[in-house]
Amino acid sequence: MLANKTKKSEFQIELKNRFSAFHNTTEETVTMEDHWQEIKNAFTTACEKSVGLKNKKHQEWITPETLVKVEERKNLKNILNNSKTRSAKQSASREYTTANKDVRNSVRRDKRAFVDKLTAEAEEAARANNIKALYDNIKLLTGKYQKGNRPVKSKEGKTLNTHEKQMKRWVEHFKNVLNQDPPVNKAYIPPAEELLAVDLLQKGIFSPFVTTLIEAACIVAYFGFLRCGKFTVNTDFDASCNLCIEDITFDEDYAMLHLKSSKTDPFRSGVNIYLFKNNTALCPVKSLIGYLSVRRSRFNIVYNSSPLFVMENGEALTRTFFINHVRSILEIIGLNPSN
Missing domain, CATH: 1.10.443.20 (Centromere DNA-binding protein complex CBF3 subunit, domain 2)
Incomplete structure (x- = not known):
């Protein structure tokens, strides 16, 4: 975000104002920890005002009900982390485990419903001979696919990085495959009855x-x-x-x-x-x-x-x-x- 000149300028001005207010304080009893906290808050506040918080993009097939459950699970996680006593931690852990299972089941249901909807639309598009809609749904179902490139290796198992070395290895490979010694006992193959x-x-x-x-x-x-x-x-x-x-x-x-x-x-x-x-x-x-x-x-x-x-x-x-x-x-x- 700071690559944007406008955002960068806003951040610098906001940070400068925060530090100016920080230096104007005349408290003599401020400790080193307080100084660090003030600096940290200055950077955090300046970033939030100029750059803003990062918006998490959820999958389009996740329903609002599932997002509510995710937020509840997040709150239970915070309660679990902040628990002081053993009994409170055990109770919070049970609640978090139940909420986590509920979120997973809800996500599975949402995804299954989304896939069923896409497949139904694809079948309908195929029946209507709507090729564009058919392939659009297929792309959504299959997702991004990248074909992995397998490296060419030498006989010793070392990866060959240059094109010249790879081509020499292929030549060597096909020489061994295609130029085999003739068999000692040649098989008898009767002549073909029909012309080839x-x-x-x-x-x-x-x-x-x-x-x-x-x-x-x-x-x-x-x-x-x-x-x-x-x-x-x-x-x-x-x-x-x-x-x-x-x-x-x-x-x-x-x-x-x-x-x-x-x-x-x-x-x-x-x-x-x-x-x-x-x-x-x-x-x-x-x-x-x-x-x-x-x-x-x-x-x-x-x-x-x-x-x-x-x-x-x-x-x-x-x-x-x-x-x-x-x-x-x-x-x-x-x-x-x-x-």
């Missing part, structure tokens, strides 16, 4: 460029948990929001995709998706490198601001083109693409 999607791509049902494109897009989307709209376009390509060549960075053990916007990015500052290498045929890093190599051989000039995934005509990969080709694969292997 990978087999169809390798058999060449599409052109070599489209095969590489669809394979890379599917693998990147799978390992990056990407929705179709993140790597395809509906109509026109926009470098400010769609994936470009410059949005991918290769490292020794991973490739990083930079999404300019995401559902989990409310401030539109961008999200980095890490695709780690693995020793399988479905390695996202290898598939991206292979696709980009085929693309460079097909299109001589590739700009950093051009789309990451393009069709045979050089235009950005559209949602319709991608979905139609995936549906074709599913139909050939006997799956219903509409499911």
Whole structure:
């Protein structure tokens, strides 16, 4: 409150007046305790007049009857603290215990009634298709929620504070998880009776460029948990929001995709998706490198601001083109693409 210049000035004037009145007293029998009491009263009175007392804000669901009981409990607490004899203290303690239980039960009833009221309003809003009122009530019921961030720790259990150390630890972790030694006794897996999607791509049902494109897009989307709209376009390509060549960075053990916007990015500052290498045929890093190599051989000039995934005509990969080709694969292997 004293950060407010007006309040600060009022407090200084009031305190100065109090001390002036205190110094004008000419009593010679004033003790040190009396001096301290006068100083304490001067500060207390000046604060109450200039700043005011702190107003306690009660929960909106607490009823006036419960507040009266809270005040009664407070008075009983003061009586208990000021009791001098053992019998008086025991009697005050029993009364305070009873009042405390009464307050707790009353608060529980108030909160239960408040929650029941909100749930009834939420159900009514849902039936009336009033989405705003529904979510407002849900927010009141759930309260504020903050997702805790779990720290990244080293193998020794020490917390890693810098981003570089955390990324190195993740690389080390996925190296151990994804690059396991092959088993000594390999399990016998009989060949599939029906063709798989990978087999169809390798058999060449599409052109070599489209095969590489669809394979890379599917693998990147799978390992990056990407929705179709993140790597395809509906109509026109926009470098400010769609994936470009410059949005991918290769490292020794991973490739990083930079999404300019995401559902989990409310401030539109961008999200980095890490695709780690693995020793399988479905390695996202290898598939991206292979696709980009085929693309460079097909299109001589590739700009950093051009789309990451393009069709045979050089235009950005559209949602319709991608979905139609995936549906074709599913139909050939006997799956219903509409499911």
